[in-house]
Each structure stands twice: as structure tokens, then as C-alpha cells.
Amino acid sequence: MLRKYIHSKTTLAFLFTALVCLQSFAQDWDIPANKKSKNSYFPFTKETIEDGEGLFLKNCQSCHGNLGKDNSLKSLKPTPPDLAGAKTQERTDGDLFYIITTGRLIMPSFKTIIAEEDRWDLVSYIRSLNKKYIQVLSKNDPSKSKLVVVKMSFDSLSYKLRVDVKANEKEGVIALKDAEVFLFAERYFGRLQIDSTHHTNNDGVAFFSFPKDLPGDKNGNINLVVTVGDEVYGEIEAAKSLKIGVPTDKPSLTEKRAIWNTVTKAPIWLMLTYTLILLGVGAFLLYIVFSLMKIKKLGKE
């Protein structure tokens, strides 16, 4: 039994190592065809490039360097490419969007950190130095996404969140089939993805199992965000606050008086000690000065 256990553990470890090696040796990105052909539904303009540049400086420049300067961080393996270089520019917009979204090896995923529209702004900035680049717009009508209604409902028995995605077309309500649905909970930094990515069924419904121990605010509220990606309707985001978390009341670390807090929240004992010592020493020094004045006065008589 024990031997078998050890055996299976070593095999697992071996497999895992092999997998990691394989992955790091894989030279290129494995991008699904439908992602490759994805395009921005808004045209790239001066404004999108400017917005993209701001995001680039914050999130990308530290490793990739400046566009066209070939000053990326060469000590990293694999080396992050200069994004104005030929290799990057030969890729489709969909490729770039996918790479930013999912990440690979040391390239982080920005799926939960940068919103979709902003990720397209980044692509527009990366394209900005390429004079040969001609943008291909998404065939989707961006106004169509406004027709979509996302409903979230929670079933406390099965602890599942039900997401209904329907579009209010003129001819009636249509369920979005096989649309990609992500569920996130908002937190201090970025968003936390809950469960894995699901696709809607024929009724336009997706179910997410929800963890029972997710901390909420004082009353147990959690701000949920659902993003839906559909071939025809584009990207849709919906938010809702639900009372399904564990009520958590942790005062902020900077709320009480503490040694690490700002000066206005300094510990009282410290302020008292400091002031008393200063006053004490000051009183003695004043006494000395008065004595000197007295000595001077005595000498005059």
C-alpha cells in the first residue's frame, strides 16, 4: 500500500516535471482559431492609443521595455520581446488580445486585472508604431451587446449560482447559446474568478458552483461580476451584489491607534511619554536660564 502510494507519487512528480519542461520548451503560443480571428469592435484612434500607453507603462513596460527601443528585461527566461518587433507585429489582433488575456509561463494573465476594452486599447498602442498595420474591425455590431440582459440568481440549497443570458431582440427574447461566461467576485486588488469558465446551454443558462467560505462584507454581501463573450453579441458585463458570503467584520489595520499608523493616530502612551519628557527637560533648562539671569542681576548690585 505504502509502496504503491510512493510509486504513484513519484510518477506524478515525474509527470509534473515533464509537463513543466515541455511547457517551457514549447516555443510558441497555442492560440485557438476562434480567438485568433477575434477583432476589436471599436476602431483604434489617437485616444485609444493614449489610453493604451498609460496601461502599457503601468503593466507591461517593466519587462517588455519601451516600444521599438529593444530594452526589454533580457535576464528573464524566456526573454520578453520588444513588442514593436516583427515577431509580435506579424500576429493578429486576436493573438495579441489572447496573449494579454491568458498569459503563459512568466507572462501573467491580465484577464482579471485589465478590463476587456482596456486590453484592446493596449493592442492599439502596441500597433501604434507599425505603419503597415491596417485594422480589421469585428463584424459584430457593438450596439447589439446592449440588447443582452444577464440575470444572476443563487440557489442556497445546491450552493450554485445560475446565470441567465438573454437578448431582447425585436422579434422576441433569444437565449444566447454556447456563450463563454466568467464569474468573478470583486476584491481589493482585481477580481477573483469563481469556479471555471462555463458555456451557456441551449436555454442560455450557465451554473457556477459557489464556495461556502468566501468572506463577504459585514453583512455577507459579495459584489459579483459576470462577463459574457458571444460571437454575435460581443462582450457583456453585469454586476450584482448578493448576500451569499461569510459575514466578515475585520477593522482596517489603520483604523486604530498604532505604532505603524499615521501621526494623527499615534498611540496615546507614546504621545504622552514624548510630551512629558520634553516638558520635563524644557522646565529644567528654563530654570537654568533663569538662574543665569539671576547671576547676572546679582553681579550688577
Add this chain to the structure above:
Amino acid sequence: MAKNLDMLEQTKLDKITSDLLRHIRMNKSFVLWLSFLGLALVVCIYAYTIQLKEGLSVTGLRDYVSWGMYIGNFIFFVATSLVGMLISAVLGLSGQKWAAPLARIAEFIALAFAAVAGLVIVMDMGRPERLLNVMLFARIQSPIVWDITVVITYVAISALLLYLPLIPDIKMCADKLTNIHPLLRKLYRILALNWKGTPEQAKLLKKSTRILAIMIIPVALAIHTVTSWLFASTTRVGWDSSIFGPYFVTGAFVSGAAAVIIAMFFYRTNFKLKDYITELHFDKMGKLLVLLSLVYLYFNLNEFMVPGYKMKKFDAIHLRELFTGAHALLFWSVQIFGLILPILLLFFKKMRKPAPILIIAIFVILGAWFKRYLIVVPTLEHPFLPIQNVPLNFKFYAPTLVETMITIAPIILVLIIITILSKLFPIVPIQETIEHLEESKK
């Protein structure tokens, strides 16, 4: 007969007064020495203007080692200034009469080093014009704020403790010195505060001096303990130690005592004070230095033995660097030539004569300076998170020439202050010497 004796007595007192006032005059060697110091200071100030213009990049300081020679220098200055408290307060209050002629030398050193210490910190700032922000946005929880408070207090008390016992002597300067500039005489008159030596005046002065002498003990302990907390209140290896306060204070006494011995030697030979600063004083100071060094050695043993026995992961990196690594030569030189050998040598009476003890004191004070360097730099070279993706000169600290000159500047400034003070005021307290003479007769 009695009249004769009185006259003899009077001539003796006159001789003491004239002996002890003799060095207060301008002479060639003084002008030469001061202009040499002035010239050296100008060169160093030029180096500082380079730093002001270019920023701290002209130094060896980088992201990881951001405290280098400057901060080492700062601790050395604060440390050396502590001796004023030891000699004029601790020895004075405990009735060690032999130390009385040395009190003023110790006070000169204390005032000069403490006053310049603040300047050393400003020199470590890349943007000194923002100095006021340190006060405007001060956090009372920060040991740096406590440090600024105690350093200022210590400078004030040291200045008063120097000034108060000087008042009767200043009166003598005003009355008895011939050939001085009228303006200087006026200054003496003002500083003498109408001193007549009446019993009321004497009583007031004695009481005030006593209060200051008592008050300076906790303040001096606080100044160096708080300076040690600048380090000990972090979690860094080599600094995270609960004995850093006493470790710093004893180390401070060692370097201060050495500074007093060096100053004694030069005043004794240059100011012809052989009758007042005698071999007995060197002998006693030698014994004091041994005692202080032994206590310091004991703290060193604790500071290295305890973490060295356990060799915790990060402690081990730090200690290996000191014991056998890049800093080993400096570390062992400081411990052997600056601490162990001086202790062994000073056990012998022959070594406590003026000339040999001067050489020993110079080694001790050099050791004390490099010891501060070893406290500051090696720790910073080994942060808890590994140093990655930085140029080579971020990893190892190497001071530059400009930085070295800026480090020397405050030392020159201290020498200038001490030189000028000793040309303005008697270096051996005249009034006290006469009082002691009269007391010994009773």
C-alpha cells in the same frame, strides 16, 4: 612670616592663572593649522557641491546599500560626543577629582561632535532643501523623530554644561588677558554675566551645574540608545538585536575616551600644560579605557556568539560575510587592533604613558570608525529577498572619492570647532584648579 607665606601663595595662584591662560592668544602655528584646516574644508565643500548638483549617484550608494559611509560617520559622531557625559557628569558626580582638568576637553569634544552630527545627516540627503519636510511630516512613532529630538537636546545641555563652569574663567579672561582685541574683551564681558564670585552667585552656579550634570546622563544615554534603535527597530539581520542600546553606548564611551586621550596629548604638548595634565591623568584614562573596552568586548561577544552558535539561515549569510567573507579583513582588524590588542597592551603601566597610549588611542578611534561602517554596510548587502536583475554596482557597496571627501568634511569641521574653542577659553578649568588646591590644604 604669615605674610610671606601669603605672598608665596599668591604667586603660586598667579602662576596657575597665567599658565592656564597662556594658550589664549593668536600665534603662527595656530594660524597655520587653522588655514590648513580651512583649505581642506574648502576642498571637501567643493566635493559636496558636486553631490548637490549631480545627486547621490556620485556616491557608492544604490538601492540596496542606501546607508553607507555617511550613516556610519553619523553614528561615530554621536558616539564620540557621549564622552562629555561620562567625564564631566559621571566622574564628576562620583567625586573623581583627578578627572576635573579633563572635563573641559571632554565637553569641547562632546559639543563639537554632537553639533556636527546633525550636519552629517543632512549631507546624506539627496535633496537637502526638503529637510523641512522631515519636521513638517514627522511621525512621532518614528525613532528618527526621537533621534532628532534627543540630539538637539543633547547639544543644548552640552553647550550649557560647557558654559556654566566656564563663567568664572571667562571673567578672568576679561580681566587678566592683555593684548586681546577690544571686541573679544567685550564678548568675554558679556559672557561673564557680571560674575563677581559672591557666595550667592557661586551657590546658584553650583546648583545649576549640578542639575545639568545629572540631567545630561539620561539624555546622553537616550541619544545613543535611540540612534541604535534606528537599526534595532528593523528586522534586518545584524541589526535586529535587543542589546543594541547598551552595545552602542559602551562602544561610544570607548571611542570618546580615545578621543579625549588624543586631545589631552596634543593640548599638553602644544599648550605647555605638563604640570596640569600629568602622566597620572594618562594612566587613569588608560585604566578607564581598559574598563570600557572590556565591557564593549563583552557586548561584542554576545552580539556575535549568540547568533553565531545558532547560525539561522539569514544570520549565517551575514556572519560568514563578516568572519570569512568579503568583510573579514576589516572585521578582524577592527576587533584585534581596535579592541583586543589595546586591552592587552593597556594592562601594562608602561603602555599608559603619554606617547604609547596616544598611539593605542589612535588605533582605538580608527577601529571605532570602521566598526560603525561594519554595522551599517554588510547588513544592507544582504536583504531577505534576493537581489535580482540589477547592475553589479548595486550588489556591492564601494564608496567613491567624492563620498570620502564629504565624509572627511565633518571631521575637519570638528577639528576647527575644537581648535577655535581652545583658543578662546582656558582648556583646564582655572577656578576649579585653584579650589582643589585650597581644599587639599585644609
